[in-house]
Amino acid sequence: MKSGPGGAWASFAIIKSSDPSPILLLFLGFMEETQREKYTEKEKISVFNNEFLPHINSMYNFGYRLTLDEDDAKDLVQDTYLKSYRFIESFQKGTNAKAWLFRILKNSFINDYRKKSKEPNKVDYQEVESYYNSDDVDRQITTDLRVESLQDMIGDEISNALNSLDVDFRTVIILCDLEGFKYDEMAKILDIPIGTVRSRLHRARNLLKDKLSVYAKKMGYKNP
Amino acid sequence: MSRPNPFNDSSGKETTCLEMLQAILDGDATEEQQQYFREHMDKCKPCYKSHELNMQIKQLVKSKCCGSHVPPDLVEKIKSQFNSIS
Numbered sequence: 001m002k003s004g005p006g007g008a009w010a011s012f013a014i015i016k017s018s019d020p021s022p023i024l025l026l027f028l029g030f031m032e033e034t035q036r037e038k039y040t041e042k043e044k045i046s047v048f049n050n051e052f053l054p055h056i057n058s059m060y061n062f063g064y065r066l067t068l069d070e071d072d073a074k075d076l077v078q079d080t081y082l083k084s085y086r087f088i089e090s091f092q093k094g095t096n097a098k099a100w101l102f103r104i105l106k107n108s109f110i111n112d113y114r115k116k117s118k119e120p121n122k123v124d125y126q127e128v129e130s131y132y133n134s135d136d137v138d139r140q141i142t143t144d145l146r147v148e149s150l151q152d153m154i155g156d157e158i159s160n161a162l163n164s165l166d167v168d169f170r171t172v173i174i175l176c177d178l179e180g181f182k183y184d185e186m187a188k189i190l191d192i193p194i195g196t197v198r199s200r201l202h203r204a205r206n207l208l209k210d211k212l213s214v215y216a217k218k219m220g221y222k223n224p
Numbered sequence: 225m226s227r228p229n230p231f232n233d234s235s236g237k238e239t240t241c242l243e244m245l246q247a248i249l250d251g252d253a254t255e256e257q258q259q260y261f262r263e264h265m266d267k268c269k270p271c272y273k274s275h276e277l278n279m280q281i282k283q284l285v286k287s288k289c290c291g292s293h294v295p296p297d298l299v300e301k302i303k304s305q306f307n308s309i310s
Contacts, residue, residue, distance in 0.1 A: 048306060053299070060294040074298055081302045085309065150280050158281075158288040176250055177285050183252055201250055208281065 036089045044088050051097040052084050058179055059101060065174050066109050068163055076113060080105040096185065102175070103189045145209050149216035161211035169204035176201055230256045241271050249278050 039047065059080060063073035083104050084091070091100055162170060175181045175189060186197045231239035231247065244261050247253040253261065265272040 053302075056294055056299060056302075060298065061290060061292040064292040065289065070295070073292070074295060077294075077298060078302055078305070082305060082309075085306060145277060147277055147280055150277070150284060153284065156288075158284045162285060162289055173285065174289075177282050178290055180251060183250065198246070198250070202246055205249070205278065205281075208285075209277075212281065 037092055039088060044085070047088060047091065047093075047097075048081075048085055052081065052101060055098045055101055056081075058098065059105060061178070062102060062105060062174060063109075065163070065170060065178075066106075066167060067113060072113060076105060076108055079108050079112070083108065098179075099181065099185045099189055102179070102181075106171070106189055145213040145216055149219065150212065152219060153212070153215065157212065157215045161208055161215065164211055165204060165207055169200065169207055172197065172201045173204050173208065227260070230254065230260050241268060241274075245271060245274055245278070248275065249282060 056077065059077050060073055063076040063080075064070065067073050067076060080101060084101055087104075091097065162173060165173070171190070172186065175186045181189065183194045183197050187194045190197065192200075229239055231244050231253075233239075241264075244253075244257070244264070247257065248261055261271075261275075265275060
């Protein structure tokens with residue numbers, strides 16, 4: 001996704017002239033779901049500067065945690081902001097700008113970045129979710145992690161453990177624990193039912209604990 | 225007579241410790257539910273220990289994984305692209 005200035009505009013023009021793509025359908029979806037707002041040019045600039053740009057730190061962190069690459073995160077954030085301006089009329093005044101931006105970034109990641117990613121798909125997500133929704137897993141996942149061992153994790157262990165989770169599990173932890181989104185907001189950002197958000201978060205927390213437990217053992221902590 | 229559990233829904237099904245803990249961790253509990261859970265932890269050691277561990281992980285994730293600094297040129301680049309199309 002190495003688009004230069006105006007890249008998003010150019011790609012949108014191409015999309016419009018061809019069969020409906022996921023990206024076009026995404027934005028048509030925005031327009032169907034929401035009543036379109038009328039903005040003057042001055043209002044657009046004001047919304048962009050005062051409601052969208054203040055979230056750039058969170059957006060970049062989200063982009064970085066999804067791609068695990070600084071350049072890709074920059075491209076993703078840049079692309080998201082261009083799209084946010086292009087489709088600003090789908091943004092309803094007074095609604096949650098941060099959640100709207102996160103949804104665009106997440107969809108851009110899925111539609112653009114993941115397809116082009118050099119990283120091979122390591123796992124089939126449905127397979128992973130079915131596995132982690134099975135009753136056996138709670139019993140299998142270690143519960144021997146202790147608070148004392150966490151207190152010594154002052155380096156990159158926490159960050160590495162989070163980054164090592166499958167991206168779908170990583171995402172719900174980021175949205176909930178780093179950004180403080182509620183179930184309904186996460187459901188809209190991820191296009192999944194609230195029940196799935198809840199179960200995915202539960203599995204993600206267990207997986208994270210499992211990873212941290214491995215680090216704790218490496219650090220010499222033994223099971224209680 | 226024991227206090228009714230504010231986590232229980234209208235179906236009358238009793239909410240489990242795990243379900244209460246998850247609502248707390250996920251930030252989905254009301255003030256009343258949080259108060260109930262605090263009192264519950266005084267009597268339930270497994271809940272107390274699990275809450276302590278999970279909250280510590282949550283706080284560590286927040287403190288260790290929010291440090292990605294936006295590259296200084298990114299905001300300027302976005303603003304310059306924005307100015308050229310607005």
